Amino acid sequence: MIKRKTVTKSLECKVRITAITDTMQVLSGKWKIHILGTLLQGGKMRFMDLLREIDGIAAKMLSKELQDLEMNQLVTRTVVDTKPITVExxxxxxxxxxxxxxxxxxxxxxxxxxxxxxxxx
Amino acid sequence: MIKRKTVTKSLECKVRITAITDTMQVLSGKWKIHILGTLLQGGKMRFMDLLREIDGIAAKMLSKELQDLEMNQLVTRTVVDTKPITVExxxxxxxxxxxxxxxxxxxxxxxxxxxxxxxxx
DNA sequence: TGCATTACTTACCAATTGGAAACTAGTTTC
DNA sequence: GAAACTAGTTTCCAATTGGTAAGTAATGCA
Structure with missing residues (x-):
């Protein structure tokens, strides 16, 4: 006799696990939620604004995380032709x-x- | 003369950042959300149930993550005196x-x- | 000329995360 | 006595994460 206890491993359950994994991958790392949260509050912001606003983040991290967010189409990057060029x-x-x-x-x-x-x- | 650039760095903003950091620390790692999600769906579950249910997790990880969750009082651990002891x-x-x-x-x-x-x- | 600002990039390094596999230990079943 | 099931723990290792610091390139200001 084969004992099958939990059969909870339904399709619904697997879909849920995949969904959670997907979301967490998009939000992976220490900073993405903070960047997104800051941009949601501040609207258009420049690189230096974000660097100053988000306490503790380094330029390298900000740059990399913004690229990730841009790739996932969560943020847009716009070069503005100002005196010294700025990026919004x-x-x-x-x-x-x-x-x-x-x-x-x-x-x-x-x-x-x-x-x-x-x-x- | 003090230069003021961005004034968005309000108290509210800092509280928010701290709040997000706290939550993400409690949910840190690859597995905690999945464990919590599975337990929320399944109610009381044993160690082996979770190990089978959560695809890809290793015993070491499950054990460690459950300890973290227990420490943060998000889950309880109960030893049940069954034939071979089980833990719920x-x-x-x-x-x-x-x-x-x-x-x-x-x-x-x-x-x-x-x-x-x-x-x- | 030299320094400042903007927006990055690169190199290097340390710490953390997490996976595989083996091992412990008690109880039950064959 | 051996195998199997319970719930882990331990060791060892590889990959990822993220931090510091320095460099780059274009432009403007004194």
């Missing part, structure tokens, strides 16, 4: 669909801090 | 507050796949 980054409409995730994550973090300090809501 | 893992009430995040992440992943296949817009 902006979240795409598609990128804005990430907002609910980022908001939930931020909300939970606040909730978490409150709980640590003994505050019940 | 379950998401705490606190852990269930992660559900909105995980759902949003899963939803976005589905949306992402749909966009890749066809819907050019």
């Amino acid at each position: 980054y902006e979240v795409t409409e598609y990128g804005k669909t990430m907002e609910p995730i980022i908001d939930e994550i931020a909300n939970w973090g606040v909730f978490y801090r409150n709980r640590l300090h003994g505050k019940t809501e | 893992y379950e998401v705490t009430e606190y852990g269930k507050t992660m559900e909105p995040i995980i759902d949003e992440i899963a939803n976005w992943g589905v949306f992402y796949r749909n966009r890749l296949h066809g819907k050019t817009e």
Whole structure:
């Protein structure tokens, strides 16, 4: 007799796991959520704006993460022909669909801090 | 004379960044969201159930990640005195507050796949 | 001429992550 | 007594991540 216990491994379950893996891959690394969050709040921002705004990030990281986000069509990169050329980054409409995730994550973090300090809501 | 460039660096902004960092730390690693997601769907589950259910995870990783989740009070670990002892893992009430995040992440992943296949817009 | 600013890129290095495989240990079944 | 199942732990190693610092290139200002 073969014992088959959990049959929960449904198609639905696998789809969910794939979906989560996909999202986390798009948001991989220490900085993407912060960059996206900052751009969602600030609208059009230049490279140096982001570098100053996001505490602790290095130019190399910002550059690389922006490239990743651009590749995934979450942000656009526009070179502006100013005195010294500037580059504007902006979240795409598609990128804005990430907002609910980022908001939930931020909300939970606040909730978490409150709980640590003994505050019940 | 003090030069002020970006003034967007408000307290609210810093709180948000801290909140996001906190959450992502609690959910750090490749597997925690999957474990949590699986436990949220399956209720009480044993170690071996999880090992079989979560495709690709190794015992070492499952063990370590479950310890992390337990430390953060997101799951409970209960030793059951069965024939060969079994250990049951379950998401705490606190852990269930992660559900909105995980759902949003899963939803976005589905949306992402749909966009890749066809819907050019 | 030399320094500053913008937006990067490159090189190097250290720490962390995570995977494979083997091993522990108690109990039950053949 | 051997094999198998439970729930892990341990070791060893490779890949990835991310940080520092320096370099590049174009332009403008004193």
